Amino acid sequence: GAGVSQSPRYKVAKRGQDVALRCDPISGHVSLFWYQQALGQGPEFLTYFQNEAQLDKSGLPSDRFFAERPEGSVSTLKIQRTQQEDSAVYLCASSPYRGSSYEQYFGPGTRLTVT
Amino acid sequence: GESVGLHLPTLSVQEGDNSIINCAYSNSASDYFIWYKQESGKGPQFIIDIRSNMDKRQGQRVTVLLNKTVKHLSLQIAATQPGDSAVYFCAEKKGDSGAGSYQLTFGKGTKLSVIP
Numbered sequence: 001g002a003g004v005s006q007s008p009r010y011k012v013a014k015r016g017q018d019v020a021l022r023c024d025p026i027s028g029h030v031s032l033f034w035y036q037q038a039l040g041q042g043p044e045f046l047t048y049f050q051n052e053a054q055l056d057k058s059g060l061p062s063d064r065f066f067a068e069r070p071e072g073s074v075s076t077l078k079i080q081r082t083q084q085e086d087s088a089v090y091l092c093a094s095s096p097y098r099g100s101s102y103e104q105y106f107g108p109g110t111r112l113t114v115t
Numbered sequence: 116g117e118s119v120g121l122h123l124p125t126l127s128v129q130e131g132d133n134s135i136i137n138c139a140y141s142n143s144a145s146d147y148f149i150w151y152k153q154e155s156g157k158g159p160q161f162i163i164d165i166r167s168n169m170d171k172r173q174g175q176r177v178t179v180l181l182n183k184t185v186k187h188l189s190l191q192i193a194a195t196q197p198g199d200s201a202v203y204f205c206a207e208k209k210g211d212s213g214a215g216s217y218q219l220t221f222g223k224g225t226k227l228s229v230i231p
Contacts, residue, residue: 004158033219042204042221043159056217091158100208100219101147101166106158 002026004107006092012113013082021077021110025094032075033104034067035091043091049075050098082114127228134192136225138205141186145207149219150179150190152201159204162190192227200229 005024013019025032031050035043036059045059051072060067064083069075079086089111093104128134140148146167151159165172165179165188172179178191188205203226206219 033217040223042206042223043219044221045218048217059218093158100217103149103161103164104219106151106160108156108158 004092004094004105006090006107006110008110009108010111010113012115015082015084015114017082018078018080019082019112021079021090021112023075023077023092023094023107025073025075025092026096026105027073029094029096029105030098031095031100031104032069033093033095033100034075034077035093036061037089037091037109039088046077046090048100079112082112084114087112087114124223125226125228127230128195129230130197131194134190134195134199134227136190136192136203136205136227138188138190138222139186140188140205140207142207142209142220143186144209147208148179148181148188149206149208150177151204151206151221152199153204153224154201162203195227195229197229197231200227202226 007022033048034046036046037043047067048056049069052069064080066078089109091106091109093106095102095104149164150162152162153159163174163177163179165181170181176193180189202224204221204224206221208219209216
């Protein structure tokens with residue numbers, strides 16, 4: 001079946017622009033996670049949704065970052081007034097279970113480059 | 116703060132040999148550990164996981180060992196193949212309650228290169 005998909009795969013933004021990154025999780029998956037992966041580093045947790053509820057957003061680096069999952073399926077990560085330090089790969093993962101004590105299925109990521 | 120880290124950033128092995136990738140963790144409250152494989156341009160792919168009430172778990176060609184006494188995790192890959200070449204990450208999750216219980220904390224990764 002279809003895995004987690006993300007779009008766009010690549011995004012170039014000028015500093016100060018707003019961007020929106022989309023995640024389509026595996027159908028029926030309850031949990032959805034967003035991670036930020038800098039070059040040469042491991043993924044870092046940004047936020048967690050259980051269905052439509054955002055239960056943990058403690059990893060969002062600033063109030064310029066906003067995530068939503070209004071109907072409990074597709075999620076969007078929005079970054080306002082992008083800065084160069086926002087350049088990274090943004091990964092989305094989903095899981096059929098609640099919480100993070102189980103395998104998470106990752107998408108291919110969106111590579112964001114801020115110029 | 117507490118974090119997951121890896122002893123070796125790179126590892127080169129001959130095809131057919133066994134590989135061992137090590138990981139140290141410092142959070143004694145962690146109760147779930149997982150290994151992911153990440154190929155260039157792709158998202159992490161699940162390899163194997165282990166809960167804190169276990170010391171060892173085996174999968175197909177892979178074994179994870181957990182030593183809670185010294186807070187050490189290892190991934191063993193038997194008969195390493197060229198397709199195993201990738202970056203390997205360990206990750207940990209704190210206990211089921213409290214702040215951060217939804218979070219996986221990843222290490223920096225070890226790059227495994229298999230020499231044909």
